[in-house]
Amino acid sequence: MTSAPYASRERSTKERILGAAEALFATHGFAGASLRQVTAAARVNLAAVNYHFGSKxxxxxxxxxxxxxxxxxxxxxxxxxxxxxxxxxxxxxxxxxxxxxxxxxxxxxxxxxxxxxxxxxxxxxxxxxxxxxxxxxxxxxxxxxxxxxxxxxxxxxxxxxxxxxxxxxxxxxxxxxxxxxxxxxxxxxxxxxxxxxxxxxxxxxxxxxxxxxxxxxxxx
Amino acid sequence: MTSAPYASRERSTKERILGAAEALFATHGFAGASLRQVTAAARVNLAAVNYHFGSKxxxxxxxxxxxxxxxxxxxxxxxxxxxxxxxxxxxxxxxxxxxxxxxxxxxxxxxxxxxxxxxxxxxxxxxxxxxxxxxxxxxxxxxxxxxxxxxxxxxxxxxxxxxxxxxxxxxxxxxxxxxxxxxxxxxxxxxxxxxxxxxxxxxxxxxxxxxxxxxxxxxx
DNA sequence: GTTTGAATCAAACGATCGTTTGAGAATACG
DNA sequence: CGTATTCTCAAACGATCGTTTGATTCAAAC
Known part of the structure; x- marks a missing residue:
């Protein structure tokens, strides 16, 4: 399989990040919402964003x-x-x-x-x-x-x-x-x-x- | 007098800050525009913002x-x-x-x-x-x-x-x-x-x- | 069982943020 | 004049930013 080994969770890490980012960008703006807020809301490690997406x-x-x-x-x-x-x-x-x-x-x-x-x-x-x-x-x-x-x-x-x-x-x-x-x-x-x-x-x-x-x- | 001693300039420091802030907030957002950008554009010292306005x-x-x-x-x-x-x-x-x-x-x-x-x-x-x-x-x-x-x-x-x-x-x-x-x-x-x-x-x-x-x- | 590669993690990086400080310059007022 | 007040300035503060690192964990391949 090409999918994530950790996929046993309800939703994948990437999807949880996307969801949390969407919500936080909406309320605080792109510059106003930090990756630490996003990763915390997604219950994901800070480095996960740069690992999965490359950059903010x-x-x-x-x-x-x-x-x-x-x-x-x-x-x-x-x-x-x-x-x-x-x-x-x-x-x-x-x-x-x-x-x-x-x-x-x-x-x-x-x-x-x-x-x-x-x-x-x-x-x-x-x-x-x-x-x-x-x-x-x-x-x-x-x-x-x-x-x-x-x-x-x-x-x-x-x-x-x-x-x-x-x-x-x-x-x-x-x-x-x-x-x-x-x-x-x-x-x-x-x-x-x-x-x-x-x-x-x-x-x-x-x-x-x-x-x-x-x-x-x-x-x- | 209550007016600024430095008023000999074309426009007062406060007004220059307001003008620069307005322009930069418009293009970069409130969180996106830094006070260093604002004060630089207004040709004013960084501390002037907090002195004249109290905070961002x-x-x-x-x-x-x-x-x-x-x-x-x-x-x-x-x-x-x-x-x-x-x-x-x-x-x-x-x-x-x-x-x-x-x-x-x-x-x-x-x-x-x-x-x-x-x-x-x-x-x-x-x-x-x-x-x-x-x-x-x-x-x-x-x-x-x-x-x-x-x-x-x-x-x-x-x-x-x-x-x-x-x-x-x-x-x-x-x-x-x-x-x-x-x-x-x-x-x-x-x-x-x-x-x-x-x-x-x-x-x-x-x-x-x-x-x-x-x-x-x-x-x- | 060992190897391999992907995913996660804690920790730290340098940069930049808003704000504060204290000294100095410019004006006002006696 | 001298004193007081207002304003400016360079420098630094602690906090937070996005990003990177290197070790560790996990699941699948062989």
Whole structure:
């Protein structure tokens, strides 16, 4: 076997590190969470991170790759179900874009932390991470833009990307649960996110349907 | 006098520290930017931070307070010009909410960094900072919500706050210039932000005007 | 049973962090 | 002027950071 000899534990050392890192990066940031905190939370030796991942930066990359691949797949699968069909509504495509992102934080307790990690990555404004995201998401975004263009024939390509950018902003914000609106203690988190998704989809649909205005020079 | 004896310099030590800290916090985060970087950029001795501000945390608070007070004032002033009047449009109120935030980054080179700092503060998800922001912005948000309620009589109060939250998310995202769409090199940053403001306002107006739906069972 | 290689561990490495110190320079005030 | 106060500065403090080392433990290969 190529797998770890120590695999008798519930989860492998690598997975425990990834999980702990995800949670701690979400709450303390990449620079704020130390490898000592991470390894302690994972009940793993300090040296394990450098042994399994090489460095802290590589660990951060792995945290991203693991979840992004999943989100990538889910979004494209959801889009494939509605793309190109005659009775597809704008809300259906928005749902395919928004729901997998919000779902990611419901199905898995660990993934809930990741959405905050993702939002933080945007805030970090790190050029390396930005490039990494753009390379891994460029084709996804392009596919969605194409489908939106089909459903909104009145809008220019530039305009579509502008509006998709706004939707992504609101989605990122919602995923990270940044909102001013505090979830009431008697409301389940699932329900809260479901409500957030519904509001977001309806709001975004209205914004996207808005007829285009001749804007002198389209910049972005 | 209570002012600094060394005041013969172009700007005081405190102000130079604040400016440098703002810029470095924006690019490297609060934990990522060290006081040695900050003091070096400000051409100031390392000990000056603890002498003038007490600690790094207090410095962070000061960076926030300085700009937030200004944004606070501008937003309320802009709102006062249109609130309660007969011919006020939804776009006018949105403009009062959105433009001061985006303007902050155009009038002053230093303030441009702050909008990223602000966005990062949301991402940090720090409970202390969140409380600080909510205490300093609660009344502003309430005033805007009241005006929106007047212009959108068909919407419940809860619904208003939900949608304002979405607008804030997209605005935060836009302020930080997170967008996937890169600004073309031949486009001035002022024009870029102006275009961003226009898109955001029109998008948000459409989303806000969207008639309310009985929330019970929604989407899909 | 011996060998082999992967995985874990305690301990230490040098670097950098935020903060403190104490002496000295610059200004204010009598 | 002399004294007091404010500010600056180089240097060092202890703590913590990411990383490396070398010995040890474990499971499988032969």
């Amino acid at each position: 930066d590589k660990l951060i990359e792995e945290v991203f790759r693991r979840r992004l691949d999943e989100l990538n797949t889910r979004r494209l699968a959801a889009l494939a179900k509605v793309a190109g069909q005659e009775d597809t509504s704008l809300e259906d495509v928005l749902d395919a874009y928004i729901r997998p992102a919000l779902d990611l934080s419901r199905n898995d307790g660990g993934a809930a932390a990741f959405v905050r990690v993702l939002a933080r990555a945007y805030a970090e404004h790190n050029e390396t991470l930005r490039k990494f995201l753009s390379e891994n998401y460029g084709h996804v975004l392009r596919q969605f833009a194409g489908e939106f263009a089909r459903l909104l024939p009145g809008l220019a390509k530039d305009e579509i990307y502008w509006r998709l950018d706004i939707v992504t902003g609101a989605l990122t914000y919602a995923m990270a649960d940044f909102g001013i609106i505090q979830r009431k203690s008697d409301v389940d988190e699932r329900d809260h996110r479901e409500t957030a998704a519904e509001h977001l989809i309806r709001f975004a649909a209205a914004g996207l349907r808005n007829p285009s205005v001749s804007t002198s020079t389209a910049t972005r | 945390d207090k410095l962070i608070e000061e960076v926030f307070r300085r700009r937030l007070d200004e944004l606070n004032t501008r937003r309320l002033a802009a709102l006062a010009k249109v609130a309660g009047q007969e011919d006020t449009s939804l776009e006018d109120v949105l403009d009062a909410y959105i433009r001061p935030a985006l303007d902050l980054s155009r009038n002053d080179g230093g303030a441009a960094a702050f909008v990223r700092v602000l966005a990062r503060a949301y991402a940090e998800h720090n409970e202390t900072l969140r409380k600080f922001l909510s205490e300093n912005y609660g009344h502003v948000l309430r005033q805007f919500a009241g005006e929106f309620a007047r212009l959108l009589p068909g919407l419940a109060k809860d619904e208003i706050y939900w949608r304002l939250d979405i607008v804030t998310g997209a605005l935060t995202y836009a302020m930080a210039d997170f967008g996937i769409i890169q600004r073309k090199s031949d486009v001035d940053e002022r024009d870029h932000r102006e275009t961003a403001a226009e898109h955001l306002i029109r998008f948000a107006a459409a989303g806000l005007r969207n008639p309310s739906v009985s929330t019970s069972t929604a989407t899909r």
